[in-house]
Amino acid sequence: MNALSRLFAYARDYRRDALLASVYSVANKFFDILPEVLIGVAVDVVVNKQASFLARFGIKDTFDQLVWLGVLTVLIWGGESLFQFLYEVKWRNLAQSLQHRLRLDAYRHVQQLPLGYFENKSTGNLMSILNDDINQMERFLNGGANSILQVTSSSVLVSIVFFVLAPQLAWLALAPVPVILFGTFWFQQKLAPRYAAVRESAGVINGRLNNNLLGLATIKAFTAEEFEAEHIREASERYRTTNARAIRLAAAITPVIRMAILAGFVTTLVYGGWLTTHGELGVGSYSVLVYLTQRLLWPFTGLAEIADLYQRSMASIDRVLNVLNVPIAIAYEGERLVEAPRGALAFERVNFGYGGTPTLHDIDLAVPAGQTVAFVGSTGSGKSTLIKLLLRFYHADSGVIRLDGRDITTLHLSDLRRAIGYVSQDVFLTDGSVADNIAYGQPNAPRAAVEAAARAAEAHEFITRLPQGYDTPIGERGQKLSGGQRQRLALARAILKDPAILVLDEATSAVDNETEAAIQRSLAHVSAGRTTLVIAHRLSTIRHAHTIHVLEQGRVVESGTHESLLTAGGVYAGLWRLQTGELDAAELTAM
Known part of the structure; x- marks a missing residue:
């Protein structure tokens, strides 16, 4: 034709x-x-x-x-x-x-x-x-x-x-x-x-x-x-x-x-x-x-x-x-979530690869509802890929991911993503006001709720110092704000959403120590009783997670609490000593 x-x-x-x-x-x-x-x-x-x-x-x-x-x-x-x-x-x-x-x-x-x-x-x-x-x-x-x-x-x-x-x-x-x-x-x-x-x-x-x-x-x-x-x-x-x-x-x-x-x-x-x-x-x-x-x-x-x-x-x-005419490979239709999910997740023998290159191998783990679970590992180990599969940005090549026992591929895509608050390292902000960006996706949110979310993200103080407060335009992609300020707005946006699952994909890797501390305080409050998935390079930010999973080359090689993983003396313990400066000269040479 x-x-x-x-x-x-x-x-x-x-x-x-x-x-x-x-x-x-x-x-x-x-x-x-x-x-x-x-x-x-x-x-x-x-x-x-x-x-x-x-x-x-x-x-x-x-x-x-x-x-x-x-x-x-x-x-x-x-x-x-x-x-x-x-x-x-x-x-x-x-x-x-x-x-x-x-x-x-x-x-x-x-x-x-x-x-x-x-x-x-x-x-x-x-x-x-x-x-x-x-x-x-x-x-x-x-x-x-x-x-x-x-x-x-x-x-x-x-x-x-x-x-x-x-x-x-x-x-x-x-x-x-x-x-x-x-x-x-x-x-x-x-x-x-x-x-x-x-x-x-x-x-x-x-x-x-x-x-x-x-x-x-x-x-x-x-x-x-x-x-x-x-x-x-x-x-x-x-x-x-x-x-x-x-x-x-x-x-x-x-x-x-x-x-x-x-x-x-x-x-x-x-x-x-x-x-x-x-x-x-x-x-x-x-x-x-x-x-x-x-x-x-x-x-x-x-x-x-x-x-x-x-x-x-x-x-x-x-x-x-x-x-x-490009086919939509991931359909939006599916079972609607009538009630807010509890947030229990399970990855059952999940495998995935980009363009034929294997990235995840037989991932088998469970995340109880309301717990904070962290994923650590070297670059390219598959941490962010797990989150992309959970959000259904991609389909797993095999295996199943479940939310409260239900296969996520059977759920309506919009309902699934509404249940997840996502904060990434690369923050996307629109060319609108501060309030517009916090209420992104929820344009009818009342100003009181917007301000409450900003306070929870410890962003209220810097926002009030802006020329027009919450009505201050922030420019294309938020270029008028610092990296830490953009990150706090992204966190406030996720908090306002009040999701069953909060996902932080290296959300503090590009901020200063003061901003990191502020975000950590916010997370300690926000993640209470909420399923929270954290991907982090800075191990200090996930010390108090209920469970830490260590990934290497697309496989889970270690799992446990901070203390138990240090005691095991494996990959996690080596990363901890590297970041805290406890490696001796022989270990540095071996690396």
């Missing part, structure tokens, strides 16, 4: 609007052609007077005939103007409505795709699809669709006039039309892959720019401005070169069409004139045909621009609809 057919299938709810817009476009072109016919009638009136075409309708006086021509002209121009207004309003509103719906549908769909989809996808390229490509479709509906309809309808209407007035001339004058259409479609086929490459190149540039703008501080710190500018230059050069290939082909369309138009016009001018001088064609009819030949054929020069716009739009539409 080609891109246009896919778009029609997607936009079935807008078919009535598209039909009305098409009717208005065709009606406008009908009235647009009639003035040329009136010119021929006027010439006929002046030349033949009482024997003119209008005289057949009982209007014998020449002046009366001219008055009637004036009235008809006003009506025709009025009709043309009315339908132009109607089709422009209809097509533009249709473009805006479809653009709005397509962007929202695509974005909602992207949000529901598993994280694995994004591992090999450029964020900038996705932004290009959700923004630039959808805008290309809007531009096509704003003007291109109407142009195609009007060229087609004018061809049909003018052809009818030709065959009525001079059938012997019509075949010769209209002979270039099939050639023009064939050439246009041939060029379109050649343009399609070139514009697909152009859109891909545009996505690469967006990806580069997005990545660099987010990492501008690092670029400056390493004086890598010229290095990154060269990367942008290379990406932009690829875009320019790819576009140039398409431009060269698109630019060739108009000259080819112009030559075909010239052949048709000259045929009408010369052969039609010969027929008129020999009395086989009336002067008025000759005038009509000369004007209509230009009116018929000249708009075909616009086919170059239309074909260019069409192929750009179809390449973009394909990219957007391809995203919409």
Whole structure:
């Protein structure tokens, strides 16, 4: 199925609007052609007077005939103007409505795709699809669709006039039309892959720019401005070169069409004139045909621009609809949680790998409701992967994860995630106020509850010192706040949610000692009686956990309390001595 057919299938709810817009476009072109016919009638009136075409309708006086021509002209121009207004309003509103719906549908769909989809996808390229490509479709509906309809309808209407007035001339004058259409479609086929490459190149540039703008501080710190500018230059050069290939082909369309138009016009001018001088064609009819030949054929020069716009739009539409067609691997539907869960978790022989690379092996452990359980281990040992499986960002390759005895894959995904408060090391904050970010996901939360959550996270004090307190805008991704302040807002957000399970994924690894101490005090209060999962590199932060699980290469190698693991003298004890500086020289050398 080609891109246009896919778009029609997607936009079935807008078919009535598209039909009305098409009717208005065709009606406008009908009235647009009639003035040329009136010119021929006027010439006929002046030349033949009482024997003119209008005289057949009982209007014998020449002046009366001219008055009637004036009235008809006003009506025709009025009709043309009315339908132009109607089709422009209809097509533009249709473009805006479809653009709005397509962007929202695509974005909602992207949000529901598993994280694995994004591992090999450029964020900038996705932004290009959700923004630039959808805008290309809007531009096509704003003007291109109407142009195609009007060229087609004018061809049909003018052809009818030709065959009525001079059938012997019509075949010769209209002979270039099939050639023009064939050439246009041939060029379109050649343009399609070139514009697909152009859109891909545009996505690469967006990806580069997005990545660099987010990492501008690092670029400056390493004086890598010229290095990154060269990367942008290379990406932009690829875009320019790819576009140039398409431009060269698109630019060739108009000259080819112009030559075909010239052949048709000259045929009408010369052969039609010969027929008129020999009395086989009336002067008025000759005038009509000369004007209509230009009116018929000249708009075909616009086919170059239309074909260019069409192929750009179809390449973009394909990219957007391809995203919409990506299957949602993790379904949201499932059993609803009628009551708040207790928070008991069980991982039963869970195995998982990224792209075929094993990450977790036979994870078998239980987390009683209301207890604090910590996961420690070296980078890449699988700690964060466990949390991602619990949140169903990914599906386990085998095994089962249970919440209060129920397989989490059978639960409604929204209910599962509402039961979990997640605080990660990489805090996501919106470009809103402090209060907006604490109440994120719960926009109707009362201000008193927001402030109570901030107090529990020990964030209230610094918030009140901000220029507008809880109403202070914090900038994109919270850039106006320090790392510790952002972390406390994230914790307050999780506290306001009041989840059955609280997950802290290295939430204190990037904060100072004072902030860490404040967060620890908050957690001691918040985690009481609540199932809490903590992933930590700083072992001092999880000393009081009910159970600590040590992971190495995707396996649980040790489990116990802080004291029991130290007594065992295994991996955990070695990590503790390393962090507290108790390793002797021989142990450091061995490591």
